[in-house]
Amino acid sequence: MSSSPQLLRLMQLASPALPVGGFAYSQGMEWAVENGLDNESLIADWVSGLMETTLAGLDVPILKRLHEAWNEGNHEAVEKWSAFLYASRETCELRLEELQTAGALAKLLNDLEITDAVKWIRHPRRTYCNMLALAGSRWNIDIAELCSAYLWSWMENRVAAAIKSVPLGQTAGQRILSSAVETIPVCVRSGLELEDSEIGGTSFGQVMASALHESQRTRLFRS
Template identity: 60%
Template sequence: MNASPQLLRLMQLASPALPVGTFAYSQGLETGTDMGVQDEAAASSWIFGVMEHGLARLDLPILARMHAAWLDDDLAGVEHWSARLLASRETAELREEERQTGAALARLLRDLGLDDATPWIRFPKRTFGALFGLAGARWSIGADALCAAYAYAWTENQVAAAIKLLPMGQTGGQRILSRATQRIPDLVAEALGLDDDAVGGTAPGQVMASAQHETRRTRLFRS
């Protein structure tokens, strides 16, 4: 692979150093530890389950559609798919996470010179994916690479949460990430091939864990 500004921008977007606050969220995994996620094997099953039945069926195909809409300067299309993504977040915490990280990424992109991001700082139906798609479109990153980076960044954040919550260690986390690098390309290909009517994920265990997290007495994460 040749080094290019697009590749480096993609690495920037996927970096855990991106100051958007995703490290503060576990997306239900924290409560999942009360539901049997107690070791590396269980964490791997949880992460890959949500990735395959949620992320690949919902986030990635919608991200690809928003990326295409940004390329076409189709703001109505971006708003439509962002609203659909937000509506698909089934708990208050997941919706608030989407809005907060979306606003944070919008502010960052504005400060990096992408004026298109400015209205999204306060747009009610903003999502992280909408702004991720904007960055990909304006930085000439292809949809397949953008979706792969999104999926990897999501997985890395889940692994970081699992390392904090479980006795699995850094090496265990790297084993999960290594397996993810083998699976993500296929999931991206599947996501990009979905028709509009097929877009929609289902991860009931995650949803139940997220709903219970709202009333958890003590917690490390915001979701």
Template identity: 55%
Template sequence: MAIRTDPGLTDPGLARRRLWQLVSPTLPVGTYSYSGGMEWAIEAGWLADEAAVADWMQGQIRHSLSRIDIPLLARLHRAWLEDDDEAVERFSAWLGASRETRELRAEDRHLGQALARLLSELDLNEADRWQGHPDATWATLFALALARWSIPVEEGAEAILWSWCENQVAAAIKLVPLGQTAGQRLLHRLASTIGGAAREGLARDDAAIGGTAPGVAIASALHETQYSRLFRS
């Protein structure tokens, strides 16, 4: 099957800068609005300090993101390259079905639809139909951008993990609260986890896709009805 990328993006430096744009905190998609259950976990006293937040995040990277999000990102990337719309739909639905709470499914769908709107404005017309798609996910549209902007999936996998870490650290700084320096220590520590997690996720075969983080699912479900909160449900 034919592999398709944008023939105008042959400059690897430009591809790298496009990736920086995708993971920039200024990307107008609303990632800062979500805590992924962290807000309830902090309210409940589960995450009282920097070390607890680091454990919370590393557990999700190792037991959820590297086992679900990264392998499905790789399959979505391949499907976009091969113009295999049926596979894009299938893997996007698979990723959505892996979210364990209404809140987590809504977060992924809203972010995916927001990224679709942005990519449409950046002349990726294939994103148009995903703006209201019920199975849109962040990884679905992120993979489209990787494919069309000639960004290697290996770099994209690390970048999507880094972006998740930045958003979680930003939430922890507000909620625990942590200082800005503590936030940077967290990112410095998590950077050493990301590479191995990305490689592991990319190497997984279909039968090995799957993982769970029960504490996150509990926290997310309870966050849906948390009385007072800063982050969206």
């Protein structure tokens, strides 16, 4: 990325300070921790597995298509791919997380004078990737860089959840993040190369953990 403003905007979108509430969600990890996912090695396998089986095959290629649709002003494609991603969130908690974080980012972008975001503040099929794609399009951020930032931010939130719920030490968390430096570029490349018919991905273990977390008696996280 050659332009300093784009780099700084990318850092803004990936920052934990972005007020979208991502820190409040564990995406099923909290239930998994209570049921045996309780050390650095298991956490590393959990998050890297999710990135490789779900984010690389689903989130990354859809983020690319949403970015292209916003660039082209193709609102039908924006609606299509946002709805596709929303429908791919397999539990009530995962869908509620999508709605909350996407709505928060839509409101923020509208406040930052990206007015295309306003209709998505309460859109019934709003997704975080859609609003991220809109920001990336309007701020001229390269799609590969945008996908890398998205995966890094996702990884940071998962590691932060592990640090709180295992509890996992800060140094162990940094070791997991360091491994992501190798994993993320591979996931981005593979995801960006997928054809429409190849898009999809799920992790049965995470889906079950997320569903069971809805009735977990004591919890720190909303999902």
